[in-house]
Amino acid sequence: MITEILSWEASGALEKSARLIREGEIVGIPTETVYGLGANAYNGEACLKVFKAKGRPADNPLIVHISGPSQAEEIAYTNALYYKLAERFMPGPLTIILPKRDIIPSEVTAGLDSVAIRCPVHSVARKIIELSGVPIAAPSANKSGMPSPTTAQHVYNDMNGIIPLIIDAGACDVGVESTVIKITDDSIMLLRPGAVTPQMLSEVCPSVTISKAVLEELKEGEVAQSPGMKYKHYAPKASLYLVAFDGDEFIRLVRERAQSENCVVMCYDEEISSLDGITLLPVGKRNDIKEQTKRLFDLLRHADEIGADVIYAHLPGKSGEELAMYNRMIRACSHRIIGG
Ligand code: AMP
Ligand code: MG
Numbered sequence: 512m513i514t515e516i517l518s519w520e521a522s523g524a525l526e527k528s529a530r531l532i533r534e535g536e537i538v539g540i541p542t543e544t545v546y547g548l549g550a551n552a553y554n555g556e557a558c559l560k561v562f563k564a565k566g567r568p569a570d571n572p573l574i575v576h577i578s579g580p581s582q583a584e585e586i587a588y589t590n591a592l593y594y595k596l597a598e599r600f601m602p603g604p605l606t607i608i609l610p611k612r613d614i615i616p617s618e619v620t621a622g623l624d625s626v627a628i629r630c631p632v633h634s635v636a637r638k639i640i641e642l643s644g645v646p647i648a649a650p651s652a653n654k655s656g657m658p659s660p661t662t663a664q665h666v667y668n669d670m671n672g673i674i675p676l677i678i679d680a681g682a683c684d685v686g687v688e689s690t691v692i693k694i695t696d697d698s699i700m701l702l703r704p705g706a707v708t709p710q711m712l713s714e715v716c717p718s719v720t721i722s723k724a725v726l727e728e729l730k731e732g733e734v735a736q737s738p739g740m741k742y743k744h745y746a747p748k749a750s751l752y753l754v755a756f757d758g759d760e761f762i763r764l765v766r767e768r769a770q771s772e773n774c775v776v777m778c779y780d781e782e783i784s785s786l787d788g789i790t791l792l793p794v795g796k797r798n799d800i801k802e803q804t805k806r807l808f809d810l811l812r813h814a815d816e817i818g819a820d821v822i823y824a825h826l827p828g829k830s831g832e833e834l835a836m837y838n839r840m841i842r843a844c845s846h847r848i849i850g851g
Contacts, residue, residue, distance in 0.1 A: 547636075604705050606691045607629070777792045
């Protein structure tokens with residue numbers, strides 16, 4: 512199969528993507544979080560193609576993307592808390608899990624009786640959903656286990672020859688996947704952290720619990736509330752080490768290691784001048800968490816492209832906006848944490 516990349520601005524591009532999706536094909540589509548692999552959520556066979564293209568385990572359900580909060584009524588049983596959250600965070604990078612209606616095939620939800628719903632804020636994603644006329648089931652458009660794609664080129668690198676079309680709308684704004692929550696009438700369980708932080712959620716509903724799998728890697732045999740959290744994720748081919756030391760100690764450690772290893776260092780912009788002679792992948796300014804999050808997956812992929820064996824990076828904090836990076840990086844590093 513030839514994989515075509517079309518700019519979202521190209522004449523007829525969005526109509527073509529919507530037609531392919533409606534007809535049961537799968538298409539790489541931009542969203543504000545990461546690029547997704549979109550399929551007609553009402554078509555079980557099309558959704559199976561997504562699992563096959565990604566090499567995704569069959570028990571890891573897909574998120575269904577809708578064009579506005581009220582479209583959730585077609586596919587799920589909503590409640591008052593859903594609409595309170597929707598008012599504040601939709602459209603945007605928040606996924607809400609609700610009991611599913613029968614119209615959603617079991618292929619989408621991997622047999623679960625709940626469905627994950629998100630309304631993206633990215634105008635191209637919304638346009639494609641509207642034009643297709645159906646909700647779109649879309650996981651991240653990477654090969655399973657690889658860092659999620661934040662550019663059309665990343666999607667191409669993973670999906671060339673496997674999908675017919677990728678819509679290019681430049682780099683994603685957020686850079687990590689959506690916040691995933693499961694809700695009852697009056698409580699929220701955070702299953703995956705993203706740009707919508709626990710603190711932001713607690714402003715709408717005071718009862719927010721953080722699932723154990725968010726802060727730790729699950730041990731063999733432990734049950735994850737969100738199936739995706741049990742899999743190794745986001746990992747580059749190079750061995751990623753997270754360094755808990757900061758300041759001079761960080762500089763000293765990576766300088767020492769760089770002498771004997773084929774390594775790259777993901778450093779803050781402020782550290783560039785102290786690390787001359789070492790291959791650097793600057794992550795942004797020390798306090799610019801948004802920029803660091805946006806670049807994360809691109810830099811992990813880039814480290815592989817330039818053939819690094821080892822990557823050193825700062826261990827992110829666990830609170831606020833940093834939680835999303837922390838969660839992705841501890842999964843990518845397979846317990847390789849130095850210091851702390
Ligand atoms: P991705 O589509 O790659 O961004 O991953 C979607 C995430 O949402 C995975 O971690 C899934 O396990 C999770 N998810 C989707 N649907 C459900 C559901 N019904 N219950 C729990 N987690 C879900
Ligand atoms: Mg994914």
